[in-house]
Amino acid sequence: MGRLSHVLAGLSLLGPALAATVAYDFNIEWVRANPDGAFERPTIGINGKWPIETIEANVGDTILINAHNGLGNQTTSLHFHGLFMNGTNHMDGPSMVTQCPIQPGDSFLYNFTITQPGTYWYHSHSEGQYPDGLRGPLVIHDPESPFKGQYDEELVVTLSDWYHDEMRVLIPEFLRKGNPTGAEPVPQAALMNDTQNLKVPVELEKTYLVRLINIGGFAGQYFWIEGHNMSIVEVDGVYTKPAEAEMVYLSAAQRVSFLLTTKGSNQANFPIVASMDTTLFDVMPDDLDWNVTGWLVYDEAKDLPKPAFVDEYAPYDDVELVPYDEMEILPEPNRIVELNVVMDNLHDGANYAFFNNITYKAPKVPALYTALTSGDKATNPYVYGSYTNSFVLEKGDIVQIVLNNLDSGRHPFHLHGHDFQVIYRSADEAGLFPGPGVEYPKIPMRRDTVVVYPEGYVVLRFKADNPGVWLFHCHIEWHVTSGLIATFIEDPLTLQSTIELPKNHLDACLSGDIPSKGNAAGNSKDFLDLRGENAPPPPLPAGFTFQGIVAFLFSSAMGIFGIWVVGSYGMRTGPKPKKSAEREPLLATPDAANGRTEPNGREEPADAATDEDSLLRR
Secondary structure, eight states, X not given: OOEEEEEEEEEOTTSSOEEEEEEEEEEEEEEEEOTTSSOXXXXXXXXXXXXXXXXXXXXXXXXXXXXXXXXXXXOBOOEEETOOOTTOGGGSOOBTTTBOOBOTTOEEEEEEEOOOOEEEEEEOXXXXXXXXXXXEEEEEEOTTOXXXXXXXXXXXXXXXXXXXXXXXXXXXXXXXTTOTTOOOOOOSEEEETTBSSOEEEOOTTXXXXXXXXXXXXXXXXXXXXXXXXXXXXXXXXXXXXXXXXXXXXXXXXOEEEEEEEOOSOOSOOEEEEEEEOGGGOSOOOTTOOOEEEEEEESOTTSOOOOOOOGGGSOOOOGGGOOBTTOOOOOOOOSEEEEEEEEEEXXXXXXXXXXXXXXXXXXXXXXXXXXXXHSGGGGGOGGGXXXXXXXXXXXXXXXXXXXXXXXXXXXXXXXXXXXXXXXXXXXXXXXXXXXXXXOOOOSSOEEESEEEEOTTOEEEEEEEOOSOEEEEEEESSHHHHHTTOEEEEEEOHHHHHHHOOOOHHHHHHHHHTTOOSSSSTTSOSSOTTOOTTOOOOOOBOOSSOOHHHHHHHHHHHHHHHHHHHHHHHHHHOOOOOOOOGXXXXXXXXXXXXXXXXXXXXXXXXXXXXXOSHHHHHHO
């Protein structure tokens, strides 16, 4: 069993609520699975099983996860997506950001206390591997939920895309000069609860709280349940005022919870449909089925009807959601971070993703460890590396992120350690911020992952009230791999006085021969010396290189020489032809069969054809 205990650990002084310690023992290992029924493949499971189990706890509980890397051929780590990790930034999980990766055969203890309710998920944050299966739901129950008593039962539904090849095969194919446009691999299938043809038994006239999570690596999904409306009450861990929707759109990493009330009759079953957002795909394979269908089953004996088409419904615009707590827009920012998104090629011919012309390259020392070991230089963004897009925030900063998407595709952006107010999102092809007529709402929607539209922009705002090293990145895993990442270093001096790394952190670095102190280049003597830091390939040259100029001149000279040769031969005067009487006689050889001769010794058959058909046959 993965879950070892659910032990009472303390008693709240303010009431009867009990805090608990919830412990899991995870052996992360390869198993085999065939979720779409089309192809069996190696998949990353836990304790010999896949799909992996749901982590559950209550607000105030402490979670202990002993993660053992039994993969044998890859490092790994666990990130608990959406949890703020207040006071425990070193448990956030991304490799080379808040920890060294867990080496094959090693174990690592995650230990943190839950401070927020809602719907979350956990996944690998190492080697781009979570689409191989290491991702599952994380549910934090709330005894004080404003919707307590309004539903009878909870359901968890996951959506995902699925590849038949492992990421270690797909990533090199994606990042190669033979793919200069950066076309992302298209998944083979869509899944619902890591399967297809899901049946969800329901009872008459009951209300269910459905926690819907997109745990995919690439595709956004449109989701609807025919014959039923959804009353949205939470997004990304933020309670909302109830909002009626016939369809929702979830990008990779987004979550939505809604109340679903069943009918009073069991005369029919109803399709549950998820449809991948095919506008994200550069190509559409002929065999791709981008839909996955399940059913609300009122009666097992009734038929399972076919679903309607996706364009028969309209998704709810999440920017219109109102947080339940009615938190007003934060004050005017004292720190503005503008990030421009572009995709471009580097010198190796592959396509990369950039914030402000910088594509992310992981440092040689985890960024958190640099913050903890660099003394007063921790406030200097330079020490975190030239290719980490690091921004140092002071305690209490009101931070505004202006994100201009100069790319032609949608991108879902996620911030670790916080949720943010989405104070404005443009339509697609709106150009750069600010556009005309931009007005901010008094009570903006909040969440931790937001979609920005093609060639549009989004304006986000949050308060720097959670010291830590927090990533901000596109949650399409292909774009994480190609470098669409920035790093917020929040109040690093407070980190130095509040975090002491446990021994298993240092052991993980020692096992992987990774330095645990120093700047991004591993230099702990001179933190301003970044020589030897990890770097992406150099950019393409702005003009001709010396070799290119030489090649151009040589090819031009050879072309001119070739034209001169052709022209000179064409203008030469050849010898005058001899008069007919002076021409040399044709050589002739006798034909023993018919006495005929052919010039220069070639024999011609006596019955040689002269009509067109005969010539064709010859």
